[in-house]
Amino acid sequence: MRLFERYRQNRLWNINGNIMLASVSGELLTALVIQATNGLIDDHRVIVIATIIVSAILDALIYAALHLLMHHRAFFKDVMSIQVQRWFLSPLFYSIGAGFQWFLLSLGVARGATVLVAYLTALLVTRGVHTWYGLRTGLFMEEDTDGR
Numbered sequence: 001m002r003l004f005e006r007y008r009q010n011r012l013w014n015i016n017g018n019i020m021l022a023s024v025s026g027e028l029l030t031a032l033v034i035q036a037t038n039g040l041i042d043d044h045r046v047i048v049i050a051t052i053i054v055s056a057i058l059d060a061l062i063y064a065a066l067h068l069l070m071h072h073r074a075f076f077k078d079v080m081s082i083q084v085q086r087w088f089l090s091p092l093f094y095s096i097g098a099g100f101q102w103f104l105l106s107l108g109v110a111r112g113a114t115v116l117v118a119y120l121t122a123l124l125v126t127r128g129v130h131t132w133y134g135l136r137t138g139l140f141m142e143e144d145t146d147g148r
Contacts (some may be wrong), residue, residue, distance in 0.1 A: 008070050011134075011140040012140035015134070016127060016130075016131060018066040019082075020123065021062075021066060023063075023123045024123070027115055027119045027120060027123070028116070030042035030051060030054045031112040031113070031116050032112065032113055033113075034111050035110065036117075037111070038111060044105045044106065047104055051097075051098070051101060052097070055115070056090075060083065063083070064079055064083075067082070085130065085133070085139075086126075087128070089126045092125065092129065093122045093126045094120075096097050096118070096119070096125055096126075099118075100114075100122070101114045101119070104117060126129040
């Protein structure tokens with residue numbers, strides 16, 4: 001339990017860990033949904049747009065659930081603050097993800113694999129940018145979001 005408490009209180013690890021877990025889980029589920037459209041949708045534009053919509057919804061829901069588990073008392077204020085920062089990074093994330101997915105689709109890569117490769121690459125880039133920002137601004141310096 002001590003390790004869990006340390007993880008919960010260390011914002012650098014907690015925020016990045018929750019975002020990574022939410023994004024990876026969301027992209028795995030998104031890949032399954034997009035792969036299931038094989039034979040139903042063949043237009044790359046529709047596949048990429050559907051990926052963005054499904055990915056955004058699943059990621060936000062999973063992240064909110066994880067953050068609620070970790071910080072139930074300060075949930076709304078903190079999750080909204082972090083989500084606003086993530087929304088500012090969304091153009092970068094989705095430009096990388098959608099562009100790379102489009103490229104992979106044009107090479108004939110399986111659509112589910114394109115989701116995983118493209119969006120996990122975008123995740124690594126945006127996590128780096130957000131972590132740099134968080135360290136520069138002090139976002140990760142607050143140790144306890146439960147008000148204790």
